[in-house]
Amino acid sequence: MSFTLRGRLETRLAVSLLPLLAACAVALVLAEWWPLELAAIMIGVGVVLDSVVYHRTFPYQSGWLALPLGLLELGVVMAAVRGAHVGAPVDFALLFFGGAWLLGQVLVHGGFPLARLSYAEDGGELGKAGLATAAVAAAVFASAGGVAWATIPPTVHLSAGIHQGPIVLDHSQKLVGDAGAVVRGGIVITSDDVTVENLAVTGGEIGIEIDGAENVKIEHVRVSGTSLDAIQARRASVTIRDCLIHSPVGDYAQGIDISFGFDLPPSLIEGCTIVGGREGIVTHFSNVHIRSNHVSQTTLRALGLTEMSMVMVEGNDVQDSLGVGIYCGDYSECMISDNVVGGTRPDTASGDLTRLGFALVAHSGAKAEVEDNELSRNARAPKAFLGARITAG
Amino acid sequence: MSGAQRCAIVGGGLAGLSAYATLRHGGLAAAEIAVFGTDPDPAAQWRRRAAAIRQRRMRSESDGHVAPASFPGLAVRSAARQSDTWPLILSLVDRYHPTVSEFLEHVAEVRERSGWDESFERHTVASVRAVDGGFAVDDAGVFAHVLLAPGHPGLALPGELAGDPRVVHAYEPHEYADEVEVLGAGMAAATEWLNALAAGASVVSVRRREPERRPLNLPRHLFTRRGLRAFHRTEADERALLLSGWSAPSYPPGREWDDPLEEAQKQGRFRVAAELDGASQIVAATGFRRGFQHDRLLARLVAEHHLDTVEGWIVLTPDSTVPALTDGDRTLSLAGVPGQWAFPAADTLAGAKYAARRFLRRVKACRSR
Numbered sequence: 001m002s003f004t005l006r007g008r009l010e011t012r013l014a015v016s017l018l019p020l021l022a023a024c025a026v027a028l029v030l031a032e033w034w035p036l037e038l039a040a041i042m043i044g045v046g047v048v049l050d051s052v053v054y055h056r057t058f059p060y061q062s063g064w065l066a067l068p069l070g071l072l073e074l075g076v077v078m079a080a081v082r083g084a085h086v087g088a089p090v091d092f093a094l095l096f097f098g099g100a101w102l103l104g105q106v107l108v109h110g111g112f113p114l115a116r117l118s119y120a121e122d123g124g125e126l127g128k129a130g131l132a133t134a135a136v137a138a139a140v141f142a143s144a145g146g147v148a149w150a151t152i153p154p155t156v157h158l159s160a161g162i163h164q165g166p167i168v169l170d171h172s173q174k175l176v177g178d179a180g181a182v183v184r185g186g187i188v189i190t191s192d193d194v195t196v197e198n199l200a201v202t203g204g205e206i207g208i209e210i211d212g213a214e215n216v217k218i219e220h221v222r223v224s225g226t227s228l229d230a231i232q233a234r235r236a237s238v239t240i241r242d243c244l245i246h247s248p249v250g251d252y253a254q255g256i257d258i259s260f261g262f263d264l265p266p267s268l269i270e271g272c273t274i275v276g277g278r279e280g281i282v283t284h285f286s287n288v289h290i291r292s293n294h295v296s297q298t299t300l301r302a303l304g305l306t307e308m309s310m311v312m313v314e315g316n317d318v319q320d321s322l323g324v325g326i327y328c329g330d331y332s333e334c335m336i337s338d339n340v341v342g343g344t345r346p347d348t349a350s351g352d353l354t355r356l357g358f359a360l361v362a363h364s365g366a367k368a369e370v371e372d373n374e375l376s377r378n379a380r381a382p383k384a385f386l387g388a389r390i391t392a393g
Numbered sequence: 394m395s396g397a398q399r400c401a402i403v404g405g406g407l408a409g410l411s412a413y414a415t416l417r418h419g420g421l422a423a424a425e426i427a428v429f430g431t432d433p434d435p436a437a438q439w440r441r442r443a444a445a446i447r448q449r450r451m452r453s454e455s456d457g458h459v460a461p462a463s464f465p466g467l468a469v470r471s472a473a474r475q476s477d478t479w480p481l482i483l484s485l486v487d488r489y490h491p492t493v494s495e496f497l498e499h500v501a502e503v504r505e506r507s508g509w510d511e512s513f514e515r516h517t518v519a520s521v522r523a524v525d526g527g528f529a530v531d532d533a534g535v536f537a538h539v540l541l542a543p544g545h546p547g548l549a550l551p552g553e554l555a556g557d558p559r560v561v562h563a564y565e566p567h568e569y570a571d572e573v574e575v576l577g578a579g580m581a582a583a584t585e586w587l588n589a590l591a592a593g594a595s596v597v598s599v600r601r602r603e604p605e606r607r608p609l610n611l612p613r614h615l616f617t618r619r620g621l622r623a624f625h626r627t628e629a630d631e632r633a634l635l636l637s638g639w640s641a642p643s644y645p646p647g648r649e650w651d652d653p654l655e656e657a658q659k660q661g662r663f664r665v666a667a668e669l670d671g672a673s674q675i676v677a678a679t680g681f682r683r684g685f686q687h688d689r690l691l692a693r694l695v696a697e698h699h700l701d702t703v704e705g706w707i708v709l710t711p712d713s714t715v716p717a718l719t720d721g722d723r724t725l726s727l728a729g730v731p732g733q734w735a736f737p738a739a740d741t742l743a744g745a746k747y748a749a750r751r752f753l754r755r756v757k758a759c760r761s762r
Binding site (some may be wrong): 001003004007059060062063064071109110113114117118119120121122123242 | 415461465484485487586619622750
């Protein structure tokens with residue numbers, strides 16, 4: 001078929017209308033924005049490719065091209081979803097895209113030619129129906145955008161300089177630090193839908209404390225000099241990205257502690273660097289995804305996943321821990337893949353036989369499923385204790 | 394004519410059937426349409442020509458059919474009938490060409506389903522004149538909307554070969570002598586090369602220019618608005634030049650054409666020449682006469698209404714209607730080869746549907762319908 005540019009765009013919007021309305025319905029049911037964000041990215045990518053690439057590249061588009069172009073679009077959409085941190089589950093996103101693509105093929109090859117006899121020779125243009133479709137799509141996006149704008153949390157900027165804490169965030173908001181902004185004495189988050197970005201936090205017992213809150217995002221923060229937890233989440237669902245935690249104070253300081261949120265949406269810790277402390281990342285009775293972090297020089301263990309946690313640990317770099325690199329204990333279930341664990345040293349002073357420099361320990365009925373991990377320079381190979389199991393994935 | 398009849402289709406061939414099926418699909422009753430033709434079988438003429446050149450497969454693809462909607466095309470129908478996905482796969486890569494028998498079955502099915510025979514009248518129309526309320530079609534009545542699909546105005550034969558007993562036109566029934574000269578280089582000529590070789594003859598392809606190799610009669614974008622927009626913007630002289638250029642001979646690329654010719658060349662049974670060379674049989678694969686002036690009905694229409702023409706073409710609007718004789722209350726549309734001014738591939742099945750769909754649009758938009 002030889003599409004005109006208008007035909008491509010009208011066809012694109014027309015085949016996207018049903019998926020867009022479905023995304024609206026899912027968004028309403030779940031009270032989440034990501035279905036609409038996913039649909040917007042999918043349609044936006046399609047419109048841009050239509051205008052910039054396809055129209056110039058394909059004066060005539062043979063039927064078989066639908067498949068490779070569909071795969072190309074899928075790749076771009078998934079990359080954009082990831083890049084924009086849209087919280088759409090991957091399986092839903094794939095299903096949504098696949099369903100929309102299939103519907104598009106049915107409509108382009110069957111539905112539209114039946115509904116409008118000259119559809120093909122008009123280059124995919126839909127006449128008045130095309131304009132109406134574009135208007136509906138625009139109205140849906142305008143409505144969604146309006147609602148999003150009206151309900152978007154306020155953004156509070158913290159100017160450069162030292163701000164005395166604790167700062168309590170007890171309502172939905174976005175706290176953004178200007179370059180050089182430092183909070184001394186901690187931040188306490190007790191409300192859902194809070195985002196903290198670009199801040200340095202120093203001193204106090206707990207750097208950032210999240211208590212009973214969901215959909216909390218901590219991004220690009222630096223925490224140092226805390227005496228207990230740099231970041232602590234209790235009964236919370238939190239996303240922590242690209243943080244730097246270092247220079248703990250005292251023997252009990254640790255990096256990130258996420259606990260007692262098993263029944264809440266999973267938390268994510270990604271792209272953080274943690275240096276020192278007893279434990280780098282610790283979970284208790286929580287559902288957590290720990291991905292692409294660098295944890296080093298801990299004195300108890302680098303990653304401690306305990307008390308019936310369900311944890312996916314992938315792509316992390318764990319170095320120079322004392323006693324244990326990765327610990328999966330107390331009936332937790334841990335999927336551990338593609339990590340690098342190196343230089344784990346024995347803790348002979350403790351007298352604890354489970355701390356003799358193991359790269360990985362499964363303990364007390366825990367199940368650790370391991371795959372493609374790179375273990376080097378560790379004093380001991382992985383080992384299971386007290387009814388725990390380590391299995392290859 | 395019954396009082397309810399508003400539309401007339403002059404021409405009972407494939408373009409006429411395509412227009413009729415489109416009108417019926419658009420909601421017109423059989424009683425509202427009159428079809429004038431010489432044979433109630435809309436494929437009669439086409440069938441004879443296809444048989445003469447022993448054509449087995451269509452040059453057109455899945456959507457080369459006479460049904461009103463593109464979907465389902467012939468590939469889908471074939472796949473459904475045979476429970477085989479292969480036609481669909483071929484169609485996806487533009488390699489599906491229905492067999493002639495499949496196409497003829499489809500034509501028969503559309504004829505039956507559309508109620509064609511209810512509207513058909515055996516009548517050779519000599520005159521269509523603009524009158525109050527529409528167009529007088531001979532003395533058969535006055536119709537508000539008329540689509541003329543008279544077909545090709547006869548076979549073309551070079552003047553110097555007239556009366557030569559060795560000459561047969563490719564579209565007339567014939568067998569092959571031991572030595573055959575095939576005049577022309579289009580689809581019919583290429584088919585005749587292979588036919589004559591298969592019959593054991595030695596073949597000389599007599600051609601004055603090399604044929605183009607392309608899957609369809611014209612480049613694909615010229616079948617849709619994307620290519621037509623630029624075409625419709627051209628001035629009259631330029632458009633006539635373009636149409637003349639596109640009428641150059643062509644046949645599809647592919648090994649099914651090339652391999653037998655290469656093999657015959659090696660055996661000394663096939664060669665190309667610029668002039669006729671005294672073979673015992675000359676097959677003139679020279680197509681059809683070109684220009685409205687060769688069609689008595691169209692020539693009279695032009696003369697009586699002083700219609701604009703450029704060389705052999707009647708000037709049409711992009712929707713294939715005659716501008717001087719079409720307004721909000723009446724329509725005169727040309728389909729098939731006379732419609733080339735609006736749609737360069739008007740003499741194809743796609744062209745027939747192009748004119749038919751726009752005719753339907755006019756009829757439905759008519760204030761007095």
